[in-house]
Amino acid sequence: MSHNKNLQFDSKCVHSGMKDYEFGPVIPPIYQTSTFRFESAEHGASLFKGEANGYIYTRMKNPTVEAMENSVAELEGGYKALGCASGMAAISTVFVTLLQSGDHVVCSKSVYGPTMTLLHSVLSKFNIEATFVDSDIAEEIERAVKPNTKIIYIESPANPVIAITDLSSAAAIAHKNNALLVVDNTFMSPALQQPFKFGADIVLHSMTKFLNGHADVVAGIVVVKEEEMYSKMRKVLNQLGGVIDPFNSFLVHRGLKTLSIRMLRHCENAQLIAEYLENHPKVKWVRYPGLKSHPNYLVGLKQHSGHGGMISFELKGGFKAGEAVMNNVKLCQLAVSLGGVETLIQHPASMTHLTMGEEARKSAGITEGLVRLSVGIENVKDIIDDLENALKKIPEKEMVG
Numbered sequence: 001m002s003h004n005k006n007l008q009f010d011s012k013c014v015h016s017g018m019k020d021y022e023f024g025p026v027i028p029p030i031y032q033t034s035t036f037r038f039e040s041a042e043h044g045a046s047l048f049k050g051e052a053n054g055y056i057y058t059r060m061k062n063p064t065v066e067a068m069e070n071s072v073a074e075l076e077g078g079y080k081a082l083g084c085a086s087g088m089a090a091i092s093t094v095f096v097t098l099l100q101s102g103d104h105v106v107c108s109k110s111v112y113g114p115t116m117t118l119l120h121s122v123l124s125k126f127n128i129e130a131t132f133v134d135s136d137i138a139e140e141i142e143r144a145v146k147p148n149t150k151i152i153y154i155e156s157p158a159n160p161v162i163a164i165t166d167l168s169s170a171a172a173i174a175h176k177n178n179a180l181l182v183v184d185n186t187f188m189s190p191a192l193q194q195p196f197k198f199g200a201d202i203v204l205h206s207m208t209k210f211l212n213g214h215a216d217v218v219a220g221i222v223v224v225k226e227e228e229m230y231s232k233m234r235k236v237l238n239q240l241g242g243v244i245d246p247f248n249s250f251l252v253h254r255g256l257k258t259l260s261i262r263m264l265r266h267c268e269n270a271q272l273i274a275e276y277l278e279n280h281p282k283v284k285w286v287r288y289p290g291l292k293s294h295p296n297y298l299v300g301l302k303q304h305s306g307h308g309g310m311i312s313f314e315l316k317g318g319f320k321a322g323e324a325v326m327n328n329v330k331l332c333q334l335a336v337s338l339g340g341v342e343t344l345i346q347h348p349a350s351m352t353h354l355t356m357g358e359e360a361r362k363s364a365g366i367t368e369g370l371v372r373l374s375v376g377i378e379n380v381k382d383i384i385d386d387l388e389n390a391l392k393k394i395p396e397k398e399m400v401g
């Protein structure tokens with residue numbers, strides 16, 4: 001609806017993507033259909049020619065999916081969006097659309113693991129090369145650029161130490177070198193950070209995380225700035241086939257309505273927990289964008305309006321201390337993923353990164369006492385009590401260093 005353009009962000013969360021549907025529902029109906037009937041041969045022909053406005057087949061376009069896509073595009077301040085089956089489907093669609101054999105990508109070293117593997121092990125088969133850099137240092141990005149660089153790919157903040165990249169600097173480097181800046185905005189969501197404002201050309205998300213926010217959907221999205229890129233990418237997505245389905249779109253669209261207030265609480269809770277941990281005698285260091293001790297605290301203040309829900313911290317007792325905390329939390333649930341209303345906790349050395357071994361962990365920056373927390377929207381007192389109790393259970397003999 002056109003009046004949306006003048007609304008504040010919180011109001012857009014509630015209203016964006018909505019159209020007039022038959023019977024006047026206040027929520028977009030779920031068009032759970034694979035295909036759409038044509039009225040006549042002529043109608044079918046005009047739809048295929050793109051002359052009539054309507055729907056043909058759900059992989060190509062579906063009203064429920066379209067409503068959610070329009071909502072996310074509006075929240076990010078983009079032109080249009082493409083709903084995908086997962087964050088990885090969104091990321092691979094972007095790479096396949098923009099790259100060809102002989103091209104080069106500069107990517108954050110601290111990028112989401114499967115994104116790195118996609119570049120390393122899959123796209124390399126098609127003669128696409130990638131350089132991984134500490135993107136929180138702008139000079140490192142600049143140094144890695146080559147004449148055939150087509151994409152600078154940034155995640156900010158990013159795992160494992162919540163590294164913050166200066167988006168404006170990355171955009172300037174990309175544009176000076178005729179490359180595009182692609183930003184994975186999963187950790188912040190448009191409620192806290194809108195990368196288009198800092199020069200990004202494409203913004204994408206794992207909607208599995210904060211956008212849906214309820215840990216019950218796997219989904220992704222790509223947001224673009226103009227029609228030419230949109231139609232190019234829509235064609236590729238249609239051929240690759242990694243589209244989101246109507247029911248998941250409906251759930252994500254429902255989640256978006258509370259994005260703004262959820263993010264407020266995530267930020268409020270995470271700030272208090274980060275400060276609590278920073279003052280705890282069993283904690284060596286804490287990384288959270290809202291702490292002045294964060295090396296890129298000032299860069300963060302320029303580009304996000306809240307500091308998010310993700311915290312990393314290092315326990316003084318290393319591996320054993322990490323295990324003790326994992327085995328003694330009760331409210332915080334041991335699980336990968338992030339961005340839901342419930343608090344999740346993860347110890348990479350004994351869980352996701354156990355099998356790679358201590359040496360490989362060390363070179364990947366995964367220290368033995370590293371814990372990652374996705375702070376939920378529970379009452380903060382309950383989360384802190386839970387952590388306090390678990391930290392107490394670390395055996396005294398592990399308390400060295």
Ligand SMILES: *Cc1c(COP(=O)(O)O)cnc(C)c1O
Pocket residue numbers: 086087088089112155184186187205206207208209218219220
């Ligand atoms: C989870 C995640 C992805 C991948 O998304 P899926 O929905 O799991 O495919 C990509 N980027 C970031 C930053 C993520 O956290």
